[in-house]
Amino acid sequence: MTTAHAVEQAAPDAPRSTAGPRGLAWLYVVGGVIGLGASFALIVEKLAKLSNPGYIPSCSINPIVSCGSVMDSAQAALLGFPNPLIGVAAFPVVVTAGVAALTGFRPPRWFWLGMQVGTTLAVVFIHWLIVQSLYSIGALCPYCMVVWAVTIPLFWYTTLHNLREGHFGGGRSLGVALTRFHSVVVVVWYVVIVALILQRFWDFWTSL
Secondary structure, eight states, X not given: OOHHHHHHHHSTTOOOOTTSHHHHHHHHHHHHHHHHHHHHHHHHHHHHHHHOTTOOOTTBOSSSBBHHHHHTSGGGGTTSSOTHHHHHHHHHHHHHHHHHHHTTOOOOHHHHHHHHHHHHHHHXXXXXXXXXXXXXXOOBOHHHHHHHHHXXXXXXXXXXXXXXXXXXXXXXXXXXXXXXXXXXXXXXXXXXXXXXXXXXXXXXXXXX
């Protein structure tokens, strides 16, 4: 009996969600492609700005929604190179993992723990960027926000999957319980971020 079958028999009424292997695989493919596209677009805009300092990025719409302001900040190159390069390197791994899972490949435990480490670092990083964008830079980058939006569910559903499969050495019952409210957590997460954005730039939004 596989671990997945054992979990399902232990909680036969547990809802099937993106935490399931196939749903998670599709999330990896779709989310990874979207994240890669946004990261690549940022690299293109950055290169255009480097070649022409007077270039105004297409994602600079107004004083607040302005990826140009974000690109010019020190936070945009935390490790000494443009942050989007991390996405260009990482999201193809996510897409590949999703495609492999859709073909029937079942990765070993170490792979899932590696994905957990990667998505955890990513979600911590994007929340640091959220704080920096709101309270230090004072501007929002649309392409960056796309990356934020896909990173959160990638982390959340990877965590649920690992809990349900017992990859942490326990926590299966917790994973099953959290799966019942899987979408609620993501929605609330997004709502909190949107509320912070509205609150931070409220004067600007109300002046439009």
